[in-house]
Amino acid sequence: MRAMRRLLLLLLPALLFAPQANARTVYRCLRDGTVSLSTAPEPGSRCEKKTFQDDPGKAPNLWGALGVVKGNLYERQQDGKTVYGTRKLPGATKLMSFTVETPPGEPAHAGLGHVGKPRLDQFARQFRAASKKTGVDDAYLRAIAHAESGFDATAISPKGAVGVMQLMPATARDYGVIDPTSPEQSIDGGARMIRRLATRYSGNLRLVAAAYNAGAGVVTRYGGVPPYRETQEYIAKVEALYARYRAAMGMVPKSLEGHEQLRAAQ
Numbered sequence: 251m252r253a254m255r256r257l258l259l260l261l262l263p264a265l266l267f268a269p270q271a272n273a274r275t276v277y278r279c280l281r282d283g284t285v286s287l288s289t290a291p292e293p294g295s296r297c298e299k300k301t302f303q304d305d306p307g308k309a310p311n312l313w314g315a316l317g318v319v320k321g322n323l324y325e326r327q328q329d330g331k332t333v334y335g336t337r338k339l340p341g342a343t344k345l346m347s348f349t350v351e352t353p354p355g356e357p358a359h360a361g362l363g364h365v366g367k368p369r370l371d372q373f374a375r376q377f378r379a380a381s382k383k384t385g386v387d388d389a390y391l392r393a394i395a396h397a398e399s400g401f402d403a404t405a406i407s408p409k410g411a412v413g414v415m416q417l418m419p420a421t422a423r424d425y426g427v428i429d430p431t432s433p434e435q436s437i438d439g440g441a442r443m444i445r446r447l448a449t450r451y452s453g454n455l456r457l458v459a460a461a462y463n464a465g466a467g468v469v470t471r472y473g474g475v476p477p478y479r480e481t482q483e484y485i486a487k488v489e490a491l492y493a494r495y496r497a498a499m500g501m502v503p504k505s506l507e508g509h510e511q512l513r514a515a516q
Contacts, residue, residue, distance in 0.1 A: 288335030415440030
């Protein structure tokens with residue numbers, strides 16, 4: 251019974267309402283950095299078709315490592331057909347609420363960059379633009395990039411993260427980053443990811459750094475910073491760099507423990 255419940259939650263739209271068949275099709279859709287599942291492509295979203303066999307013991311996780319996902323299942327009419335999905339679209343009717351616990355993920359790496367002097371000359375225009383767009387502190391974006399890659403646009407981590415902001419391939423796709431080695435695309439995608447995490451953690455930049463490194467699922471699992479040495483070392487590095495960048499930019503140093511008030515995105 252527990253296995254069936256998990257199956258229904260992971261593949262909610264297709265398995266609750268699609269007719270019995272040997273295979274199922276679900277669309278994993280992305281919009282503004284958020285994930286939804288649907289039985290048909292969502293208008294206005296970028297959707298990827300996922301087909302899998304009817305095997306409760308091998309149900310794929312289509313959400314990703316998002317920690318605990320809470321949402322609603324909606325029904326709507328689209329192109330003359332009844333469609334079920336987890337994003338509220340115009341004309342959709344709520345059917346039920348659900349909670350899904352996705353896999354926790356794993357730590358990425360302690361970062362490829364080393365603590366050192368602030369490097370304000372590195373991709374200054376791109377960081378300013380990303381900060382203005384998302385409302386994330388320019389100094390914090392630079393601290394993450396410094397810790398992640400040392401501003402090396404071609405850096406590749408042992409686990410496959412790429413570019414200035416060291417985005418994993420799946421994360422890059424989620425944020426529409428076509429070329430992860432492009433500093434502009436990488437910084438923009440990383441800033442939008444940080445903005446989303448900061449909203450999730452009420453501006454606690456320590457938890458943002460933990461989730462950026464180890465994944466939101468891990469932070470949820472441990473109820474805070476996970477007991478991974480590389481993640482804790484990563485947070486300490488980001489904290490030191492954040493203070494140095496704020497000082498170099500003429501701003502008062504702030505602790506990652508605090509709850510930063512992000513500016514409204516412009």
